[in-house]
Amino acid sequence: MRLINGKPVVRCSSLDQLLGCPGSRTLQARVGQREDESESWEGNWCHWKAARRFIDEFGAMPPEGGLPLPRVPKDYVPSSYAEWMVDFYVHGVMEDTPGDWAMEVESEGLVELPCCYLYGHRDVGAIAPDASAVNLDDLKSGKNAVDIAECNWQVLGYAGLYKGEYGAKLKRVCAKIRQPGNDDETDPRVSSV
DSSP, X not given: OOEETTEEEEEGGGHHHHHHOTTHHHHHHHHOOOSOOGGGHHHHHHHHHHHHHHHHHHOOBOOTTOOOOOSSOTTOOOOHHHHHXXXXXXXXXXXXXXXXXXXXXXXXXXXXXXXXXXXXXXXXXXXXXXXXXXXXXXXXXXXXXXXXXXXXXXXXXXXXXXXXXXXXXXXXXXXXXXXXXXXXXXXXXXXXX
């Protein structure tokens, strides 16, 4: 377990698991992580490609130190489905982003709370010129549907990170989860809160 000043660091992406099963953090520390990362190659590539497009085509701010290459084998070739997911995501985000807002991709946030530090790695954040509003977009490239935005602890954590960073100036966070692989009849491809 990572600690800062004696307080645990809680990742936004683990909030659902941590709140649903508080003992899971201890168990995971003892059992360890999975060794085979091949299932995550497509997701890694999709996130990288989308971020690369936001930077190159729309002038988004990359993460500090630049956008790292995706964690995939050198001979990895994305499928046409992966290309389509990136297109779906990029077009949706840009339709919802006002032209005069700043955009950051793959940004990290860390805020101190009374009980812990909250940490997260956000896919896309578009910020109003006066920092009164943020549009947060999260890409889910997996085939298993995630909780919709209004019931998603990860999204709430990301909103909390922005509130911690912008303080009283920030009045509204509009968060969207875009999961192109969902079938809209059973699980929405786009949900918002």
